[in-house]
Amino acid sequence: MFSDTMKAIEIATPGDADGLRITGRPVPVPGHDQILIKIAYAGVNRPDVLQRQGSYAPPPGASDLPGLEASGEVVGVGAGVTRWRKGDKVAALLPGGGYAEYAVCNADHALAIPGGLSLREAACLPETAFTVWSNVVTRGDLQAGERFLVHGGTSGIGMMAIQVARALGARVWATAGSDEKCAAVTGIGATAINYRKEDFVEKMAAEGGANLILDMVGGSYIPRNIKVLANDGRLVMIAFLEGPKAELNFAQIMVKRLTVTGSTLRPQSDAAKAGIAQALRDRLWPLIESGAVKVTIDSEFALKDAADAHRRMEGSGHIGKIVLKVSGD
Numbered sequence: 001m002f003s004d005t006m007k008a009i010e011i012a013t014p015g016d017a018d019g020l021r022i023t024g025r026p027v028p029v030p031g032h033d034q035i036l037i038k039i040a041y042a043g044v045n046r047p048d049v050l051q052r053q054g055s056y057a058p059p060p061g062a063s064d065l066p067g068l069e070a071s072g073e074v075v076g077v078g079a080g081v082t083r084w085r086k087g088d089k090v091a092a093l094l095p096g097g098g099y100a101e102y103a104v105c106n107a108d109h110a111l112a113i114p115g116g117l118s119l120r121e122a123a124c125l126p127e128t129a130f131t132v133w134s135n136v137v138t139r140g141d142l143q144a145g146e147r148f149l150v151h152g153g154t155s156g157i158g159m160m161a162i163q164v165a166r167a168l169g170a171r172v173w174a175t176a177g178s179d180e181k182c183a184a185v186t187g188i189g190a191t192a193i194n195y196r197k198e199d200f201v202e203k204m205a206a207e208g209g210a211n212l213i214l215d216m217v218g219g220s221y222i223p224r225n226i227k228v229l230a231n232d233g234r235l236v237m238i239a240f241l242e243g244p245k246a247e248l249n250f251a252q253i254m255v256k257r258l259t260v261t262g263s264t265l266r267p268q269s270d271a272a273k274a275g276i277a278q279a280l281r282d283r284l285w286p287l288i289e290s291g292a293v294k295v296t297i298d299s300e301f302a303l304k305d306a307a308d309a310h311r312r313m314e315g316s317g318h319i320g321k322i323v324l325k326v327s328g329d
Contacts, residue, residue, distance in 0.1 A: 003027070008065050008100035009306040014054035017307040017314070020066075028063070028097065028104045029076075033270075035084050035092075035107045036076030041123035042098040043069040044301075044309045044322040045156070046216075046239060047266065051096075052310065058096045059267050066306075067098020068266065069126035071119040072327070074110075081107045089113050091122040093130050093273060095266065099306055101326055108274035111281060114288040121295040124321035125288075128160040131238060131265050133284055134276050136161050136214055137168070139261055140236045144169030146211035147230070149204055151175045151221060153185040153192070156296075156321040157238070161214055162190045163293040164284065173210070175200050177316075184319045188294075204228045214238065222246035229258050237262030296320030 006027050013019035030036040048066040050056035058064055074088040084090065084107055092110040097103040113122045136142050148165045152158045153174025165172045166189040174190040176182045182192035193200045201224050204210050209230030215221055219242025225235050226248060233256065253260065265273075287293045298318040301309040303326050312322055 006101035007303065008097075009067075009303060010065055011052050014052065017052070017310040019052060020307045020310065022304050025065070025100065027102045030078035030081075030104045032079045033081060033107055034078040034104045035074050035081060035090075035110060036078075036102060036104050037070060037072045037090060037092055037110070038075045038102055039070045039072040039098065039100065039326045040119040041071050042067045042100075042303075042324045042326055043123050043125075043127055043156070044306075044313060044324060045069065045127050046313065047127075048099075049310055049313055062095035062266075063097030063100075063103070065097045065099050067096060067100065067103070067324075068094050069123060069128075070094060070098040070103060070326075071113065071123035075102070077107070078104075083107050084110065089119065089122075091125050093126040093265075093277070099303065099324065101303075106270050106274070108270070109277055111277060111285065114285050116289060116291075117295065120300070120323060120325075121297065123323055124156060124295045124297060127265070128156045128321070129280055129284055130273065130276050131157055132160045132164055132214075133280055134265070135236045135238055135263060136164060136212070137283075138276075138279070139263060140212045140214065140234050142168060142170055142212050146170050147173070147204070147207055147209070148212045148214075149173045149175075149200065149210040149228075150190075150214045151200075152216045152241075153190060154181040154319040155216065157214075157216065159185070159188060159296050159320055160293070162188050164287070166190075167287050167292045170212075173200075173204060173207075181319060184296075188296075200224070201228045209233065212236070217241050219243045219246060223248055226252050226258065226260075229256060231256045232258070234259040234261065238264070298322050300325055
């Protein structure tokens with residue numbers, strides 16, 4: 001039996017990383033269709049930073065604690081749950097609350113740990129896997145043989161997107177901002193474009209343009225993305241590090257028959273997330289278990305050092321995922 005209180009990291013003061021503070025909270029109680037997870041590791045993601053800064057509020061009913069993905073052991077099941085039993089090891093997409101010793105989530109948003117992966121590696125999967133699969137495969141409709149460009153190639157999402165696209169038979173290009181990062185994306189099968197030295201528009205135009213672009217930058221990249229898309233190309237937006245506004249010539253969209261779309265994951269319905277989870281079980285988890293898609297971990301921090309983990313992410317020097325160790329394997 002576990003205590004009714006737990007350690008957690010809360011956003012005591014919205015703003016910089018110093019606003020994160022360790023605190024005590026009641027252990028959450030799983031409701032109908034929910035499970036309670038004793039967290040081993042929690043993934044750190046850009047939305048956590050945005051929430052800490054005060055620009056990404058949790059949806060109604062979600063925990064105010066940051067943390068959108070975690071791995072651990074099921075220690076409680078709510079009414080109506082048949083998929084999981086106490087003692088099962090899972091990786092879970094959370095609505096919030098991952099920076100804590102315990103968290104609850106919808107039972108259908110948890111997945112078994114892929115064979116061969118540790119809990120540490122598994123904690124890096126849910127947020128990135130849900131995001132990449134729903135945007136690159138489902139929304140972006142990536143097909144074998146197509147030319148796929150991903151911006152931010154060494155982010156957790158970027159590295160997942162490169163590997164998924166390669167496994168599906170696409171040709172992949174990725175932008176990165178240093179020789180080290182370019183080497184990292186080359187190592188997992190992408191052609192690197194160093195955006196500090198090269199123009200991705202020129203590079204992709206020489207290849208015939210991109211069929212699909214996954215963009216997390218926004219701002220000045222938006223019109224450049226439109227310019228370099230091939231006929232019937234698709235642009236999928238998932239974040240706006242440079243901001244969400246740009247001036248566009250919509251004639252280019254009409255003439256080339258382009259599709260411009262995007263999504264955010266956290267506000268989607270439980271049913272929508274459950275559908276993505278099923279697709280991951282059916283199609284992505286086998287790719288992970290075969291070794292075609294791997295997890296790259298940049299760094300690990302103790303739960304109490306979450307502020308340092310955020311500083312690492314904000315410095316943009318990371319290659320792959322940043323994780324918090326809560327209780328370990």
